[in-house]
Amino acid sequence: MSKITFLGAGSTVFAKNVLGDCMTVPALQGFEFALFDIDQERLKDSEMMLENLKESLGSTCKVVAYTDRKEALRGAKYVINAIQVGGYDPSTIIDFEIPKKYGLRQTIADTIGIGGIFRSLRTIPVMMDFAKDMEEVCPDAWFLNYTNPMAALTGTMLRYTNIKTVGLCHSVQICADHLLKGLEMPTDNVVWKIAGINHLAWLLEISRNGEDLYAEIKRRAREKQKTKHLDMVRFELMERFGYYVTESSEHNAEYHPYFIKSKYPDLIDRFNIPLDEYPRRCVNQIEGWNNMRNDLVNNKNLTHTRSNEYGSFIMEAMETNKPFKIGGNVLNSGGLISNLPEKACVEVPCLVDSNGVTPTYVGELPEQLAALNRTNINTQLLTIEAAMTKKREHIYQAAMLDPHTASELSIDDIISLCDDLIEAHGDWLPKFE
Numbered sequence: 001m002s003k004i005t006f007l008g009a010g011s012t013v014f015a016k017n018v019l020g021d022c023m024t025v026p027a028l029q030g031f032e033f034a035l036f037d038i039d040q041e042r043l044k045d046s047e048m049m050l051e052n053l054k055e056s057l058g059s060t061c062k063v064v065a066y067t068d069r070k071e072a073l074r075g076a077k078y079v080i081n082a083i084q085v086g087g088y089d090p091s092t093i094i095d096f097e098i099p100k101k102y103g104l105r106q107t108i109a110d111t112i113g114i115g116g117i118f119r120s121l122r123t124i125p126v127m128m129d130f131a132k133d134m135e136e137v138c139p140d141a142w143f144l145n146y147t148n149p150m151a152a153l154t155g156t157m158l159r160y161t162n163i164k165t166v167g168l169c170h171s172v173q174i175c176a177d178h179l180l181k182g183l184e185m186p187t188d189n190v191v192w193k194i195a196g197i198n199h200l201a202w203l204l205e206i207s208r209n210g211e212d213l214y215a216e217i218k219r220r221a222r223e224k225q226k227t228k229h230l231d232m233v234r235f236e237l238m239e240r241f242g243y244y245v246t247e248s249s250e251h252n253a254e255y256h257p258y259f260i261k262s263k264y265p266d267l268i269d270r271f272n273i274p275l276d277e278y279p280r281r282c283v284n285q286i287e288g289w290n291n292m293r294n295d296l297v298n299n300k301n302l303t304h305t306r307s308n309e310y311g312s313f314i315m316e317a318m319e320t321n322k323p324f325k326i327g328g329n330v331l332n333s334g335g336l337i338s339n340l341p342e343k344a345c346v347e348v349p350c351l352v353d354s355n356g357v358t359p360t361y362v363g364e365l366p367e368q369l370a371a372l373n374r375t376n377i378n379t380q381l382l383t384i385e386a387a388m389t390k391k392r393e394h395i396y397q398a399a400m401l402d403p404h405t406a407s408e409l410s411i412d413d414i415i416s417l418c419d420d421l422i423e424a425h426g427d428w429l430p431k432f433e
Contacts, residue, residue, distance in 0.1 A: 001062065002031045004315070005076040005138075007069070007130065008083035008147070009035035010042025012049055012289075012296060018080055018146075019050055020304035021312035023059035027319040028312065035065045036072035045297045052302045073130075074137040078315050081130070082146045085122040086428045088282040094424045095119065096279055102417050103262050104408050107250045108278045110148040111199050112379045114405050117398050118421050120152040120380075122428050124387040127153055131161035142318070142356065144168055144311055150198040150329055152380045152387075155345035158331040160388060166357045167329025168310045169198055171246040172347065176206055179244055182231060183220040185213070193349070195337060195362040198329050199247035200255055200376055201347040202369050217244070232271040233259055241368050246347075250277050255376060257407030314352050321354035328352075330359045337362045339370040344377045375403045392422070392432040 004022060009015050015035070022028045033050065037043040047065040054061060066072035073079065085091070095115035096106060109115020127147075134141055143165040145154050154167030176192040186208065193205040206213045221235045233249035237256075245252055253259040253273045260275070261267060268275060296302065306312065310326045317324035328350035332342050336359050340346060351358045365373070378401040386394035399405050399414045409417065422429060 003034050003076045003078075004028070004031050005034040005036065005072050005079045005141075007036050007072075007079065007081050009046045009065070010037035010039045011082050011084075012042065012046045014082050014146070015046045016049060016053065016296070016304060017307045017309055018082075018311045020053055020057075021306045021309060022315065023054060023057045023061055023304065024306045025312050025316045027316050029060045030062075031077075032062045032064055034072045034076065035063065036067075036069050040067070045293065049297050049299075049302065052298075052300055053304055056301060056303045069130075070133045070137055073133050073141075076134075076138040076141045079130075079134065079138070079141050079143045080146065080311060081127075081143060083123070083126065084147070085119075085126050086425070088279070088286070091119070091122060091425065091428055092279060092282055094421065096276060098420050098424055099417060101420075102409060102413055104405060104417070105260050105262075105275050106278075106404075107254050107260070107274055107276070109254070110278065111151075111247075111251065111255065112149065112376050112383075112402055113254045114399055114402065114417065114421070116149045116152075117379065117383050117395065117402065118425065118429075120149045120383045121387055121395065121430075122425065123147065123149075123153055124156050124384070125430050127157060128160070131157060131163050134163050135161070140164075142166070142314075144314065145329075146311075149380070149383075151345040151347075151377075152383050154198075154329045155331065155343070155380065156384050156387065158345065159343065159384070164356060166314070166326075166350070167198065167345065167347075168314075168326070169247075169329070169347070170309060171199065171248075172201060172327030173308050173310070175201075175203055175244070175246045179203070179206075179217065180213075182229075183217060183224065185216070185220070194246060194327055195348045196246070196346070196365065196369065197340075197344065197373050197376060197380075198347045199251055200373055201246040201327070202365065203244040203246070204365075228272050230272065233273065236271060241372065242366065243369060250274050254404050256372070257403045260404060260408075262408060314357070317352040318354055318356065323351055323353045326350050326352055326357075328357055328359065330357065334361075336360070337365055337370070339364045339367065340373055341377060341381070343381055344373075345380070375401075379403075386432070390430055390432050392418075395422070395432065 157165040196202045332346045382398035
């Protein structure tokens with residue numbers, strides 16, 4: 001029996017989306033869905049939910065919860081990663097509250113920025129443990145990574161392990177529709193091209209029935225900017241740099257040095273930036289889960305419609321050899337994006353079939369877009385260096401190169417902040433020299 005292993009299966013709603021999708025795919029019937037999580041209560045919840053879903057959908061998959069990670073991985077053909085090391089309490093709280101003491105504010109803190117750096121440093125050692133187990137018990141498996149920080153984690157797996165890995169983020173496939181709907185433009189017959197890095201990939205081309213839409217998009221965006229809305233940062237970036245970016249405005253507010261500035265507090269209101277957004281989401285999700293748990297976990301009539309998450313489509317394409325196109329996070333080997341570093345993890349169009357994931361060559365990005373990407377790549381590469389060498393100096397360097405952190409703090413404060421975060425995270429981090 002072929003096996004799909006889900007690491008972080010206690011993420012019950014996401015497990016429903018990805019594994020529920022798999023239950024609707026004929027080519028994936030008869031697979032074992034191997035569930036693993038360090039939280040036994042949430043693992044049991046997901047197991048019960050998937051058993052109910054299996055019955056409702058008439059799927060022939062087998063749902064098995066494991067308490068031994070290596071056994072969950074043994075013989076797997078596909079491994080889905082959706083973990084969060086340290087969780088909201090204590091790690092997310094630490095990532096937000098300690099920087100605040102230095103006057104450094106964040107919105108999401110899961111990609112770069114000081115929060116993204118420390119999320120990477122907590123998570124990379126766990127990912128290396130996964131890879132070690134996989135190299136022993138399922139060396140040919142595909143590792144589908146959904147965990148952030150996407151570029152740093154996926155890049156580490158691809159550079160330092162032998163595991164076949166692709167990073168997946170839904171911001172690519174929803175980008176064009178979200179933009180057009182927000183501007184009250186039709187979404188049928190639209191063709192688009194996206195490339196860059198995760199959460200900072202660019203809508204390079206967009207057309208409908210062969211007509212370029214960018215001029216009209218920009219005209220409508222300028223009008224919309226006259227009143228407050230939820231996408232003001234991305235529209236400002238498009239106005240100044242020429243192209244729309246994949247990930248949300250609350251994310252992009254902290255990827256650049258332009259928007260969250262203690263010297264210009266009016267920018268927060270002007271661009272409608274939701275400071276501390278991620279902690280609020282975490283609290284709401286925890287409260288929401290308590291309210292929805294019974295309906296989701298114990299619902300014998302639970303059903304599911306296939307989502308637009310790439311996971312099931314990738315596995316279906318590999319099983320059937322029917323090609324499917326994704327936006328995947330892969331190593332920039334051979335210069336897929338020729339004006340970005342080859343060590344970088346880039347997000348580019350990829351073809352998936354029984355040969356696996358084959359990235360496509362993009363060539364040069366417009367220079368201003370590559371320049372913005374490089375500012376984030378610098379921090380990602382130094383964060384990986386810190387994680388793999390265990391040298392504290394590289395943590396400092398990653399933070400000093402981070403656009404938002406460097407725009408707000410002095411070198412001495414950056415180093416002091418990093419030291420405070422290392423101490424506060426304690427055993428959630430490895431020891432750094």
